[in-house]
Structures are given as C-alpha cells and as structure tokens.
Amino acid sequence: MNEYDFTLKFHLHNSQIDPNDYIEQLHESGCDDALIGIGKKGYIALNFMREASSAYEAISSAISDVKNVFPQASLIEATPDFVGLTDAAKILGCTRQNIRNLIVKGEPKSPLPVYEGTPSIWHLAEILxxxxxxxxxxxxxxxxxxxxxxxxxxxxxxxHKINPDLQESIMTLVA
Structure with missing residues (x-):
C-alpha cells in the first residue's frame, strides 16, 4: 500500500447547504483521512492522505466517499494537475527560474501548455x-x-460536456 496526497474540489449545487453540517457524515463515510475546507457555501475541498494500492483506487474511492454524503456533488477539480511555473517549482522544490529555463526556453520536446498566456498552464503529469x-x-x-x-x-x-455527436470528429481533429 502506498500513501497518496491529493485534493478534490466539489460544487454541491445547493448554495444553501452548509458543509459544516456534514463534516461528521464525511468522516463516517470514509473521509477521515482528509482535511476539509469549507470556505464558501455550496463548495467543499478535501485534501486527502489516503492509503491504497494505486492512485486511481485512492482518488476514485475518495470521490465515492464524498458522493455518499453529497450525491449531487460535482467534481470541479482534482489536484495536483493544472500548474503554472511557480506551482511546478514549488512542487519540485526548485526555483521558478529553473523551471522556466527548462520548459519555456527548453528544447522542442518540452511539454506543451494547456493554456498559453499569462500565466501559461501545464498538466503537472506531463512536466513530471x-x-x-x-x-x-x-x-x-x-x-x-x-x-x-x-x-x-x-x-x-x-x-462529457462535448456534444456526443461531435466527440469522434473532435477527437480526430485534435489528435
């Protein structure tokens, strides 16, 4: 078993729901290995340190545990994933300039950003x-x-937001 560190952010769809009222239920549902953030009504974030045989098992079981308490909850983002240069540097324990030199000024094999702008955003997995x-x-x-x-x-x-009639065509165009 390995220990996996990740954060899941959810929209609860009902802005009247106060996640404070459900912290005990989350704990009982299996989220006793998470720090729970409840900054804004209708949203919740959970930072897990979960033991599992794989990252998929850890993350998918955590999503299921949250959905047992909030069945209508929608996953907004699973992190770490989207990163800028500063985020990548922090995760890797080096300077932003070092990451910039590697990726931005690097060879043509460096990962392409998901969003190219100010700041540019990459998938952490592709950088790693x-x-x-x-x-x-x-x-x-x-x-x-x-x-x-x-x-x-x-x-x-x-x-899943893409029109099903266009999925195959879009996949061909972006491949």
Whole structure:
C-alpha cells in the first residue's frame, strides 16, 4: 500500500447547504483521512492522505466517499494537475527560474501548455514525465501517479460536456 496526497474540489449545487453540517457524515463515510475546507457555501475541498494500492483506487474511492454524503456533488477539480511555473517549482522544490529555463526556453520536446498566456498552464503529469524521461530527474513515483490520474479525471470532466455527436470528429481533429 502506498500513501497518496491529493485534493478534490466539489460544487454541491445547493448554495444553501452548509458543509459544516456534514463534516461528521464525511468522516463516517470514509473521509477521515482528509482535511476539509469549507470556505464558501455550496463548495467543499478535501485534501486527502489516503492509503491504497494505486492512485486511481485512492482518488476514485475518495470521490465515492464524498458522493455518499453529497450525491449531487460535482467534481470541479482534482489536484495536483493544472500548474503554472511557480506551482511546478514549488512542487519540485526548485526555483521558478529553473523551471522556466527548462520548459519555456527548453528544447522542442518540452511539454506543451494547456493554456498559453499569462500565466501559461501545464498538466503537472506531463512536466513530471518529461523531466523523468528526457531530463533524467528523480521524480517521486506516487506524485507522478497522482498527477496522471488527476489529469485523467479533469480531462474526463470536460469531455462529457462535448456534444456526443461531435466527440469522434473532435477527437480526430485534435489528435
């Protein structure tokens, strides 16, 4: 069993729901390994340190545990996934300038951003994998596994919004 560190952010759809009223239920439902953030009514964030045989098992079971208490909850984001240069540097324990030199000024093999702007945004998994395989950096395997699974969840979250009649055509165009 490995321990996985990740955060799940949910929209509860009913802004009248006060997550404070459900903290005990979340604990009983299996979220006793999470720090719970309830900053705004109708939203909740849970930072998990969950033991499981895989990152997928850890993250999917955590989502199920939350949905047992809030069946209508929608996953907003699974993190870590989307990162800017500063976020990536913090996660990797180096300077922003170092990450900028590696990615932005790097070779053509460097990962492409999900959003190119100010700031640009990347999938953490793509940065970690590139650093591990092309740059021979030592990357924590559980962090890479969590980043990959979170990227999959976040992509799937957006994918289901695409008109089913266009999905195949869009997939062909962006491949």
């Amino acid at each position: 994998l590139w650093l591990k395989e092309d740059k021979m950096y030592s990357i924590d395997d559980s962090l890479l596994e969590v980043a990959k699974i979170n990227m999959d969840f976040n992509i799937a979250r957006g994918w």
